[in-house]
Amino acid sequence: MGPDADKQQRAQPTMPAKLQPQLPGERHLQPAGRLSEDALRELRRSSIMHVDMDAFFVSVELRSRPELKGRPVIVGYPAERSVVLSASYEARAFGVRSAMPMAVAARMCPSAVIIEPRHKLYYEVSGQIMAIFGSITDLVEPLSVDEAFLDVGGAIRRLGAPQEIGELIRARVFRELGITASVGIAASKFVAKIASTRCKPDGLLLIRPEETVPYLHSLPVSALWGVGGKTVEVLARRGIRTVADVAASPLPSLRKLLGAAGEHVYRLSWGIDPRPVTPVRLEKSIGAEETFATDTADDALLHRELLRLSHRTAERLRGAGMHARTVALKLRYADFSTITRSRTVSTPIDSAQLLYAVAVQLLESVGDRPMTVRLVGIRAEQLDVAAEAPLQLSLDRRDDNWRAAEQALDAVTRKFGNKSVLPARLLDPGGDAE
Ligand code: DCP
Ligand code: MG
Numbered sequence: 001m002g003p004d005a006d007k008q009q010r011a012q013p014t015m016p017a018k019l020q021p022q023l024p025g026e027r028h029l030q031p032a033g034r035l036s037e038d039a040l041r042e043l044r045r046s047s048i049m050h051v052d053m054d055a056f057f058v059s060v061e062l063r064s065r066p067e068l069k070g071r072p073v074i075v076g077y078p079a080e081r082s083v084v085l086s087a088s089y090e091a092r093a094f095g096v097r098s099a100m101p102m103a104v105a106a107r108m109c110p111s112a113v114i115i116e117p118r119h120k121l122y123y124e125v126s127g128q129i130m131a132i133f134g135s136i137t138d139l140v141e142p143l144s145v146d147e148a149f150l151d152v153g154g155a156i157r158r159l160g161a162p163q164e165i166g167e168l169i170r171a172r173v174f175r176e177l178g179i180t181a182s183v184g185i186a187a188s189k190f191v192a193k194i195a196s197t198r199c200k201p202d203g204l205l206l207i208r209p210e211e212t213v214p215y216l217h218s219l220p221v222s223a224l225w226g227v228g229g230k231t232v233e234v235l236a237r238r239g240i241r242t243v244a245d246v247a248a249s250p251l252p253s254l255r256k257l258l259g260a261a262g263e264h265v266y267r268l269s270w271g272i273d274p275r276p277v278t279p280v281r282l283e284k285s286i287g288a289e290e291t292f293a294t295d296t297a298d299d300a301l302l303h304r305e306l307l308r309l310s311h312r313t314a315e316r317l318r319g320a321g322m323h324a325r326t327v328a329l330k331l332r333y334a335d336f337s338t339i340t341r342s343r344t345v346s347t348p349i350d351s352a353q354l355l356y357a358v359a360v361q362l363l364e365s366v367g368d369r370p371m372t373v374r375l376v377g378i379r380a381e382q383l384d385v386a387a388e389a390p391l392q393l394s395l396d397r398r399d400d401n402w403r404a405a406e407q408a409l410d411a412v413t414r415k416f417g418n419k420s421v422l423p424a425r426l427l428d429p430g431g432d433a434e
Contacts, residue, residue, distance in 0.1 A: 326381040
């Protein structure tokens, strides 16, 4: 992109001059190996990065509706009881915030354009964002769909100083995905996260180790992690309003006020946060199981329960943006003995219909059951991030249709709750396991 200098200036209006980062473009990247060991050591002191997309859902939508750029835009369902999922910065100028009821937001900002969410698209873009992060360093700790911590200490020789790496990431995200990201860089996760929040939107802020404490001390207590509305009130009653006030308070009195959190908050006020960036271990499996009210030998009932569990599992798979390569069936008999059967499929799946089809085959493979069944479960294993897995090549056109239909179902479930839409078979009264 070559970050826009005007935007950079606007993004950090309140930063003291000495905290203003240098903003080199990609072309300024340090050639590998040119840094002295001392310089490298110095740069590695501030190598933790927090990267967060700006107004993520809105930004993704604006890629296909560029005419809405610069206007108040809200992503959310326009239904009575829905909440704002993402608001453009123009909408925020009217007071609109995420998690605010849509009705309130619409009153605050009647001119806002409201766009219904397309979650599948956001998960795809999320996978692409994480892939860009992963190409910079292995030390990536995703926090949510649009943000992650990165420790870039090991990438400095290859890619340059952390702030150059931050600009590289911002440039790649903009060029490859068409959205803007903000980057905070510091010696700890906590301070990096504060930095990215403070330079939003479309900014980058590096807080050097020696600048950390004075910078933190200029902030309100609410900037500290774990200090929410209630704690802010408790502290304000004692005249503790800024991080500097916390830092100046005797630890025993903070302990008295806040219990165990007192020590945590005190440490943060001095910039102490030793937690390392921990790459997430992706969930190994996702599943669901159900114990019947009465043990059963009824195949129809077992099938119906498997279908229900398949839907639950598939919804969670898609929610996590994952595909499964292996499906496992679990049966627990009346005497509590338990068996499992599993099958690996050739193409990764995330649709309930395919999970169900495999589960039924597995149930058939068990043959005659020695006694009644107490519990049945399905587990999706060998998970891949959906964006990295090859697109599901269905055996049959119907599978694609099922997948699309189930994605629509996920959206409806999110909107109206769990019970409103289920395949007709599951709506049959009676014989229910729940
Ligand atoms: N999100 C959601 N429900 C919420 C909050 C957020 O579905 N209550 C979704 C929509 C957001 C995305 O997660 O676009 C990322 O959340 P952020 O908190 O990072 O918010 P934004 O990216 O929208 O804005 P910001 O620029 O403040 O990061
Ligand atoms: Mg964001």
